[in-house]
Amino acid sequence: xxxxxxxxTPVVVTLSSCAKEDAHSVFRxxxxxFASDRADNDVPDYTSHDTSxxxxxxxxxxxxxxxxxxxxxxxxxxxxVRVDLQGTYWGVDRMTETLADAFAxxxxxxxxxxxxxxxxxxxxxxxx
Numbered sequence: 321x322x323x324x325x326x327x328x329t330p331v332v333v334t335l336s337s338c339a340k341e342d343a344h345s346v347f348r349x350x351x352x353x354f355a356s357d358r359a360d361n362d363v364p365d366y367t368s369h370d371t372s373x374x375x376x377x378x379x380x381x382x383x384x385x386x387x388x389x390x391x392x393x394x395x396x397x398x399x400x401v402r403v404d405l406q407g408t409y410w411g412v413d414r415m416t417e418t419l420a421d422a423f424a425x426x427x428x429x430x431x432x433x434x435x436x437x438x439x440x441x442x443x444x445x446x447x448x
Contacts, residue, residue, distance in 0.1 A: 328355070328384040331407035331415045336378045338401040343379045345395055346403070346419075346443065353390050353418050354383040385411040392422040394446030401443040402428070412439050422446045 333350065335343045350356065358381050385407070403419070405412045409432075416439060419425055424447070428440040 328386045329408045329411035330382050331385050331405055331411040332380065332382050333415070334378060334380045334404040334406075336402045336404075338377075339398055340377065340379075342397045342399065342401050343377075345397060346401055346423075347379070347381055349392050349395055349422050350381070350383055350415075350418070353392060354385055354415075356384075357382045383415065385414045387414070389414075389418065392418065395422040396445045397423070397443065403441050403443055404438065405441070406438045407436060409435075409437055412437050416441065419443060 333347075335346055347356070347358065351358070405415050407415070416425065419441070423443040423445065426442040426444070428442050430440070431438045
């Protein structure tokens with residue numbers, strides 16, 4: 321039986337040590353490439369009235385990574401963004417490749433298991 325349904329795998333993306341505007345830029349880019357558990361108009365926001373320390377904010381979203389997706393162009397950030405990706409090897413690798421199309425990606429660490437891996441990267445503004 322032939323199926324036209326495309327294989328997808330969930331990848332959890334966690335952003336930290338960044339301003340909400342940079343978190344929004346990263347999530348907006350990923351939503352252009354992959355289905356997300358968040359609405360298109362969902363914008364990261366601070367949950368505290370004290371926004372003086374942006375380094376304590378963390379934003380998380382789950383994306384359904386698929387083999388075919390839109391290739392993003394370069395994206396500007398106001399400062400580096402720490403990203404944690406968790407999912408299957410294939411899903412995390414595709415997500416990392418997509419992020420590398422838009423940002424300068426600097427590996428920070430990785431933990432691997434039998435079926436999944438957790439990758440830490442630092443994003444900086446892409447060239448272009």
